[in-house]
Amino acid sequence: MYKELAVALGLGAVVALVFLKKRKSVLKAQDGWWGVGACPQVPEDDSIHPFKVETTSEEIEDLHRRLDQTRSFPSLEDSQFNYGFNSKYLEKVVSYWRNDFNWRKQVDKLNKYPHFKTKIEGIDIHYVHVKPNNLAEGTRAVPLMMVHGWPGSFYEFYGIIPLLTEPSSPDDITFEVICPSIPGYGFSEAPRKKGFDTVCAAHIFNKLMKRLGFNQYYVQGGDWGSLITTNMAQLEPNAVKGLHINFAPPGQAGLLMVLSILFGRRFPKLFGFTEHDLKRLFPTMEKLVVDALRETGYMHIQSTKPDTAGRGLNDSPVGLAAYILEKFSTWTHPEFKNLEDGGLERKYSLDDLLTNVMIYWTSRCIISSMRFYKENFGRGLNQPHAKLPVYVPTGVASFPNEVMHSPKLWVTQKYHKLKTYTPMARGGHFAAMEEPQLLAEDVQNFVKIVEKRKKK
Numbered sequence: 001m002y003k004e005l006a007v008a009l010g011l012g013a014v015v016a017l018v019f020l021k022k023r024k025s026v027l028k029a030q031d032g033w034w035g036v037g038a039c040p041q042v043p044e045d046d047s048i049h050p051f052k053v054e055t056t057s058e059e060i061e062d063l064h065r066r067l068d069q070t071r072s073f074p075s076l077e078d079s080q081f082n083y084g085f086n087s088k089y090l091e092k093v094v095s096y097w098r099n100d101f102n103w104r105k106q107v108d109k110l111n112k113y114p115h116f117k118t119k120i121e122g123i124d125i126h127y128v129h130v131k132p133n134n135l136a137e138g139t140r141a142v143p144l145m146m147v148h149g150w151p152g153s154f155y156e157f158y159g160i161i162p163l164l165t166e167p168s169s170p171d172d173i174t175f176e177v178i179c180p181s182i183p184g185y186g187f188s189e190a191p192r193k194k195g196f197d198t199v200c201a202a203h204i205f206n207k208l209m210k211r212l213g214f215n216q217y218y219v220q221g222g223d224w225g226s227l228i229t230t231n232m233a234q235l236e237p238n239a240v241k242g243l244h245i246n247f248a249p250p251g252q253a254g255l256l257m258v259l260s261i262l263f264g265r266r267f268p269k270l271f272g273f274t275e276h277d278l279k280r281l282f283p284t285m286e287k288l289v290v291d292a293l294r295e296t297g298y299m300h301i302q303s304t305k306p307d308t309a310g311r312g313l314n315d316s317p318v319g320l321a322a323y324i325l326e327k328f329s330t331w332t333h334p335e336f337k338n339l340e341d342g343g344l345e346r347k348y349s350l351d352d353l354l355t356n357v358m359i360y361w362t363s364r365c366i367i368s369s370m371r372f373y374k375e376n377f378g379r380g381l382n383q384p385h386a387k388l389p390v391y392v393p394t395g396v397a398s399f400p401n402e403v404m405h406s407p408k409l410w411v412t413q414k415y416h417k418l419k420t421y422t423p424m425a426r427g428g429h430f431a432a433m434e435e436p437q438l439l440a441e442d443v444q445n446f447v448k449i450v451e452k453r454k455k456k
Helices: 002-021 057-068 087-099 103-110 154-158 161-165 198-211 224-235 255-263 275-281 284-294 297-302 306-315 317-330 334-338 350-363 366-377 408-414 436-450
Strands: 048-051 115-120 123-130 142-147 175-180 217-221 240-245 394-398 418-423
Touching: 057 087, 057 103, 057 317, 087 317, 087 350, 103 350, 115 198, 123 154, 123 161, 123 198, 142 198, 142 224, 142 436, 154 175, 154 350, 161 175, 161 436, 175 198, 198 224, 217 224, 217 436, 224 240, 240 436, 255 408, 275 284, 297 306, 297 366, 306 317, 306 366, 317 334, 317 350, 350 366, 394 408, 394 436, 408 418, 418 436
Parallel strands: 142 175, 142 217, 217 240, 240 394, 394 418
Antiparallel strands: 048 115, 115 123, 123 175
């Protein structure tokens, strides 16, 4: 009892000192030029053009030829997905891709929502823009930008879009949803200059929302999308009305975080730790260090020499599929690596998984998407945005099988106006694609609180 009281008093003093020293700071970003050559000395064309995903017989024939000529290699006995994508199951995926997958049908599905492109800072920015069809008279839709990550795409949001733009309950908020492709991903043009990181992407996406006529808006993201939307809130705290994320990796290890790691297992209530927090955080060396090292080999490659590995993936559709879909296995549930099929079809259809792969294949964006890691991690982990808190109202959906877990205490060290922190019932890293209903409900709940339509 006395030990807990002493620790609590000490922590209280530390927290008070920390917050007294904090002053609100706004992240700064300068306009860039990411196109070819020097920035022209004329105003940028700010027009918006409709865009349509297209394919050709030649594109499909080239894909089939490469699939037919793939060279298989056997996996080790009893290795499942522990060495990466299992070769036996990969043969099934390739066979389905070659003989049953209908890319033209999926292109039609992609085009069921309106696509657009507009040039910002020298590069074409692609986005999907979905407005509600049956908006009640006298009401306005709430603008919401949703940002994907790697190795995902705007397609991750196709299951959640109708839940947000056409809600079933009259008490729910109706959203107008904008889903951009990060520059260098999908159908957004890749930067031609070095240095394009999440802050640069955030600056461009804030410009996009203003170009669309929104003075205030909400943003939501997972993976890279969570960092980009966080940066959007840091850059434009008056424009970003609320921030919702489903990926909140641990930030810089401040004193309170260190103390919670040292004493949290023994005094969980003191730090607000739940049973799930304890399960994900302890023993610390195994859960926060060893497990991270096991699953971040790709990150080291992409943060150092992305073009080398990327060149092979750009040439081989089978290699590309194995590289991408292995993440959809392990990042959805860590135990899926012990299954022969990686558990992929337990949560997703092959059509949806291969559609995401095809967006990377047809746009030839795998190398530029991998470069995003080098641009962000190549400068070190002590960038200005990493040190700055977020003062915009924030909601966090904490999915139990997320790659990295942050308890509520850690989240509040970065996000100072945390309105909601929801331990989700199920789900992993690709929440919008895996559990669209759960994510939509949490977004609704968060925005209702910020809009004061619901008490916290």
